[in-house]
Amino acid sequence: MTTTDVHIPAVTAPEPHFVWPVVDEATLEAVRAQLVESVSVYDRSGVVARVEDALARWHGVRHAVLMSSGTCALHAAYVAAGVGPGDEVIVPAYTFFATASPLLQTGATPVLVDCDERGNLDPARVADAVTSATRAIVVTHMWGLPADVAALRAIADTRGLLLVEDTSHAFGASVDGRPVGAFGDLAAQSLQGQKPLTGGEGGVLLTDDDELYYRGVAIAHYNVRCKREIPATHPLARYAVTGLGLKWRIHPAAAAMVEQQLGVHDAVRSGRDACAARMAARLRRLPGVEVLLPREGEQGSWYALVLRLDDALLAHVDADTLVERLHREGAVEVDRPGSTRPLAQLPLFQDPGGALPAYAGRSGARPEDYPAANDFFDRTLKLPVWHRAADMPVVDQYLDAFDKVWAELGL
Numbered sequence: 441m442t443t444t445d446v447h448i449p450a451v452t453a454p455e456p457h458f459v460w461p462v463v464d465e466a467t468l469e470a471v472r473a474q475l476v477e478s479v480s481v482y483d484r485s486g487v488v489a490r491v492e493d494a495l496a497r498w499h500g501v502r503h504a505v506l507m508s509s510g511t512c513a514l515h516a517a518y519v520a521a522g523v524g525p526g527d528e529v530i531v532p533a534y535t536f537f538a539t540a541s542p543l544l545q546t547g548a549t550p551v552l553v554d555c556d557e558r559g560n561l562d563p564a565r566v567a568d569a570v571t572s573a574t575r576a577i578v579v580t581h582m583w584g585l586p587a588d589v590a591a592l593r594a595i596a597d598t599r600g601l602l603l604v605e606d607t608s609h610a611f612g613a614s615v616d617g618r619p620v621g622a623f624g625d626l627a628a629q630s631l632q633g634q635k636p637l638t639g640g641e642g643g644v645l646l647t648d649d650d651e652l653y654y655r656g657v658a659i660a661h662y663n664v665r666c667k668r669e670i671p672a673t674h675p676l677a678r679y680a681v682t683g684l685g686l687k688w689r690i691h692p693a694a695a696a697m698v699e700q701q702l703g704v705h706d707a708v709r710s711g712r713d714a715c716a717a718r719m720a721a722r723l724r725r726l727p728g729v730e731v732l733l734p735r736e737g738e739q740g741s742w743y744a745l746v747l748r749l750d751d752a753l754l755a756h757v758d759a760d761t762l763v764e765r766l767h768r769e770g771a772v773e774v775d776r777p778g779s780t781r782p783l784a785q786l787p788l789f790q791d792p793g794g795a796l797p798a799y800a801g802r803s804g805a806r807p808e809d810y811p812a813a814n815d816f817f818d819r820t821l822k823l824p825v826w827h828r829a830a831d832m833p834v835v836d837q838y839l840d841a842f843d844k845v846w847a848e849l850g851l
């Protein structure tokens with residue numbers, strides 16, 4: 441081998457290149473103190489009450505119920521919404537599957553609706569998909585870019601439907617200064633390890649509506665919290681001992697981590713704002729690349745920075761090859777997510793009856809019916825958005841890797 445054969449990648453920084461969440465002394469101390477105080481909180485007290493109050497305040501709604509996962513929070517939203525067999529619920533054709541999969545535990549039919557050019561549920565298509573059986577519209581703010589919630593809210597109001605927001609990607613995102621999660625009748629958010637607000641695992645259900653709150657409490661809790669939160673005159677009060685038969689309490693250590701992360705969130709988000717701007721300034725110069733950014737009046741959460749590749753670029757090189765080349769340059773965090781894909785490509789949505797008897801004989805989704813979701817999936821790459829000044833040398837090496845790959849491909 442001669443020296444000219446040695447490949448020196450653009451990214452030479454040691455891995456891991458992206459660390460999230462930052463678990464520092466403050467995080468460890470918060471969790472330690474909580475473990476000493478209590479390892480199970482079964483009413484709305486202590487860290488659970490503090491975090492629920494903080495999240496409700498943050499969103500400007502009256503109620504928050506912490507849960508063990510975002511998936512559970514979404515299921516709770518659907519149970520609270522009262523959907524069941526014979527009901528249709530409009531869900532995004534492109535999202536993480538757990539936005540829609542808990543619906544399959546209710547007997548309701550998920551009706552997939554295609555996305556706009558940013559990967560978010562397209563309100564124009566939603567309006568066409570509403571039928572007399574539709575009960576709710578579900579929207580995810582994909583990768584932290586707000587969906588067109590004003591248009592979706594208007595459709596929901598005009599047609600008498602509930603709007604459910606899946607804000608798992610989007611804590612910290614807003615539209616005209618109003619946080620996402622405040623537009624829906626219900627919002628569900630994952631607090632899983634990678635998310636913009638995280639307790640490692642966890643979720644939260646948000647609502648401004650007392651009735652939806654009582655039902656959300658009844659599915660996530662039993663006994664003490666149900667007795668204390670659901671008024672004695674409410675029809676669910678007599679079920680307080682059992683709740684609705686499930687239990688989705690958050691672990692208090694996770695809640696303590698969420699509380700600590702909430703305290704640093706603003707600093708993290710502004711660090712991500714600066715990093716996203718630095719990345720976008722260079723990436724948008726690459727031929728064939730559109731960097732998806734918040735529109736006027738919107739704030740993104742920067743769960744990821746999404747790059748849309750145009751037809752001319754894809755005629756020259758496919759997205760998988762680009763990822764391979766970027767990885768070879770050491771930019772290993774560049775990603776084409778696998779499980780976050782058009783739902784109609786997944787067996788659970790193509791043939792739910794094969795796994796869930798309640799859906800036997802019902803037709804499922806066909807991939808070819810969602811061309812915009814397929815197209816978005818096929819032409820996007822994503823990158824993490826860093827937040828610390830100390831991360832900027834790695835960020836710059838990643839940007840160098842893009843320049844190098846584009847130059848080598850003669851783009």
Ligand SMILES: Cc1ncc(COP(=O)(O)O)c(C=O)c1O
Nearest residue numbers: 509510511536538539608630632
């Ligand atoms: C959009 C979206 N919804 C729901 C979920 C499910 O959340 P959890 O993993 O906390 O159950 C995720 C998790 O990745 C997600 O990305």
